[in-house]
Amino acid sequence: MTSERVLVLGGGLAGVACALQLADEGVPVTLVDRNDYHQFQPLLYQVASSQLPAEDIARPHRTIFKETEGVEVVTERVAAADLAGRMLTLADGRRLEGSHLVMAAGSRPNFFHVPGAAEHTFPLYSVADAERLRLHLQGLLQGALDGTAAPEPGALDVVVVGGGPTGVETTGALSELMRALHATGRLAEPGRITLVDRGDALLGPFSDKAHGYAHDRLTKVGADIRLGVGVAAVHADRVDLDDGTSLPTRTVVWGGGESGAAVAEGAGPTLGRGGRIDVLPDLSIPDHPGTYAVGDVANIPGGPDGAVLPQLGSVAQQSGAWAARNVVHDLRGEPTEPFVYKDKGIMAMIGRNAAVAEVGKHRHEMEGPLAFAAWLGVHAMLLSGVHSKTDAFLTWAWDYFDRDHAAVVEATTSPERLAWADHGDDIPHISLDRTAARDAGNPATP
Ligand SMILES: Cc1cc2nc3c(=O)[nH]c(=O)nc-3n(C[C@H](O)[C@H](O)[C@H](O)COP(=O)(O)OP(=O)(O)OC[C@H]3O[C@@H](n4cnc5c(N)ncnc54)[C@H](O)[C@@H]3O)c2cc1C
Incomplete structure (x- = not known):
């Protein structure tokens, strides 16, 4: 043309x-x-x-x-x-x-000029960010799982900054991971996952009902939710909060903006x-x-x-x-x-069997499997722009949502794969x- x-x-x-x-x-x-x-x-x-x-x-x-x-x-x-x-x-x-x-x-x-945040936190905005965080957690967990690392206060504890979808999803997934590893009997003391947000509710743009649902579900899997408190500074071994308290940790996930x-x-x-x-x-x-x-x-x-x-x-x-x-x-x-x-609505995964969604013009509220189905439909559509085989995603996602199997964190093995059936040469170069x-x-x- x-x-x-x-x-x-x-x-x-x-x-x-x-x-x-x-x-x-x-x-x-x-x-x-x-x-x-x-x-x-x-x-x-x-x-x-x-x-x-x-x-x-x-x-x-x-x-x-x-x-x-x-x-x-x-x-x-x-x-x-x-x-x-x-x-x-x-x-x-x-x-x-x-x-x-x-x-x-x-x-x-955006670290909003919080001292130490740029140096000591793990942001979660790219595949490389996610892989760095996975390897860091794997290193910490490996020592605890095989008993080679001496237990130190806060060594496995994670602080997640931000109560939006990224912070909520990460808190849910990491809490479930710790619980699942603990249940195997190999992890004596699971790490505590603490979510910190300056606001007064999780998942701000959602309804009050969704705020309460997310709070309950995260608390149920052992997460500690601290609302109305901000991060004052991040150090290599702790986070200082603006209420004067500190949380010992080596892992701070930044989903704060x-x-x-x-x-x-x-x-x-x-x-x-x-x-x-x-x-x-x-x-x-x-x-x-x-x-x-x-x-x-x-x-x-x-x-x-x-x-x-x-x-x-x-x-x-x-x-x-x-x-x-x-x-x-x-x-x-x-x-x-x-x-x-x-408008496809807004939705967030909170963990296995837990999701919230508000769909349609009148923001029809859903929770649990129905909300997950809405999440799946919207995300399958997003993926269809880059993948022709979204059925592989649907199969994997239902399996993740439904079943209670522990994640693999061993260095020698890898997590279950999505059956994309891509050609062997179709490998991204993740640096x-x-x-x-x-x-x-x-x-x-x-
Ligand atoms: C952790 C997380 C979870 C999310 N979850 C959801 C969700 O569940 N549902 C939902 O709808 N949305 C979600 N979002 C938001 C959604 O992913 C984004 O809105 C969407 O991906 C934005 O697409 P984009 O193409 O604008 O930007 P991106 O997908 O970020 O793409 C930008 C591209 O530009 C490239 N680029 C940037 N700078 C340069 C440069 N200088 N030179 C060369 N290349 C450059 C980058 O490499 C990148 O590939 C999430 C976002 C995050 C971070």
Whole structure:
């Protein structure tokens, strides 16, 4: 249809949906990502708690686009984006220029200047983050399981910062892991999982009923919930809370907030709330013709009472595809269309047999297996953008939800795999190199 080329920065849910839609319309695309794979963030806590291997939630971009004509994938970190010139400067010095530029670079952890948080916590925003946390916990647990490590106060205790879905899911999974290991008789003293949040309820945007349900379920699996208290400082061996108390721990998981990707800084526009790019209703970036921002890196209008839409997979996927359609309108000289979000609701897993969901226009509330079914439907749809065999995900997920089998944390074995049936060459290159992670705009990586 055209000899134009669209640059897409980021191969997450938003960038992949955008590139696939553009390719469908016959528009050539260059998609740039620092990783050679797409990562599925909703299942990061499963990797961290040894329920799934990291490769199962990281799918190589070359595999995703194998049968799609017109998508060129470049695996390199973008050092700078210039929205005025619709240009990307790569870390290796190359420069890419496009007729259009779509920013889909996602987010990064925000430590809110808490002393020691950047140095001593484990954020949970990428597959590499999840794998680092898993290996750290495995190291601690291995010594306790085989009796080689002398018990120290707090050695296995974990503090999770943040009572949103990430913090709740991680607390649930780690509490269940500790209980399951304890039940085998090999772990004399299971680690205590403490969730800390400044607010007065878990899962803030959900209903009061869901707040209570999440609190009860986590308490039932042994978690300690501390609400109305913030983290004052993080040290290598403890967390200081702002009520004057301290919790001894070597493992602090940071789910305490996020901001727009580092690459958005200096790209041109003054950033809005949360370090994100404010966009117009059609997802274009004001005063920068030919540019769009989608997914987590963007403040997208359309939420209730004038708020922006939340950082959710379905917002990312839908906005990515919508921006692609508006690029096509641009190329044809047609007017662009304001983004219409099809709200899938909000949902969170709290553990095996425990989930909450609020779906539909009137936020119909659900708990337990029904809520899990809603979660599954929405997440299978998200995954369908990157996997053709979502039935493997459905089988694995029901098995996880239903059955009570302990996770594998032994260094010599690996957790049960998702039966994706990918080709043997379809392996992502997951680097745990901390310098690389820091360079990629995550200064916090311990
Ligand atoms: C722990 C966790 C759990 C979540 N659970 C859920 C859930 O259950 N349900 C739900 O709907 N949503 C969930 N979310 C939110 C959802 O995952 C995000 O909204 C969605 O993935 C955002 O997609 P995106 O494409 O905008 O960004 P991302 O998926 O983050 O993709 C951004 C891409 O840009 C690349 N990139 C960034 N900077 C550069 C650079 N400088 N150079 C090159 N490449 C770069 C990154 O490598 C990445 O691949 C969760 C998020 C987290 C962190």
